[in-house]
Amino acid sequence: MRRHEFLLGFVSVAGLLLGANLAFAEEQSDQHEGTPGSSEWCKENPGKCEEARAKHEAFCKENPQRCAEMKAKRAEREAFCKENPETCAEQREKFKLHRAEMKAKCEADPEKCDEMKQAHREKFKQRHGGGGSPPAGAGAGKPPAAAGKPSN
Numbered sequence: 001m002r003r004h005e006f007l008l009g010f011v012s013v014a015g016l017l018l019g020a021n022l023a024f025a026e027e028q029s030d031q032h033e034g035t036p037g038s039s040e041w042c043k044e045n046p047g048k049c050e051e052a053r054a055k056h057e058a059f060c061k062e063n064p065q066r067c068a069e070m071k072a073k074r075a076e077r078e079a080f081c082k083e084n085p086e087t088c089a090e091q092r093e094k095f096k097l098h099r100a101e102m103k104a105k106c107e108a109d110p111e112k113c114d115e116m117k118q119a120h121r122e123k124f125k126q127r128h129g130g131g132g133s134p135p136a137g138a139g140a141g142k143p144p145a146a147a148g149k150p151s152n
Contacts, residue, residue: 063128
């Protein structure tokens with residue numbers, strides 16, 4: 001069960017990190033088709049793409065240590081995915097499914113969606129300090145289930 005909690009926590013963190021760093025991951029866009037930061041998404045949304053990049057750069061200027069931590073975790077995730085491509089693909093599909101479900105819920109009830117987004121922004125501010133807003137795509141997921149728990 002602990003392994004399951006660890007994996008769930010890892011997937012949650014990875015999902016947040018992927019979302020936070022997609023604005024800068026054009027060279028890996030084949031893995032993240034249709035998401036902010038992918039070359040496909042940037043071609044379709046050049047203004048939003050540039051805005052996401054600028055927001056990410058501003059976040060990193062204000063929070064260089066946090067940005068370096070996210071970059072290191074992203075590198076760990078990439079290494080994990082190279083070693084475990086099947087697991088990574090499965091996790092990515094689960095994330096895409098969850099994202100599609102959330103999108104449908106937001107389209108069905110935009111007011112509730114806005115409330116959830118605001119609640120997630122508040123949680124982000126509490127976890128990462130009140131200053132600055134999250135980089136593009138960050139803070140949209142649940143906190144890791146295994147946060148604060150030993151990994152074994």
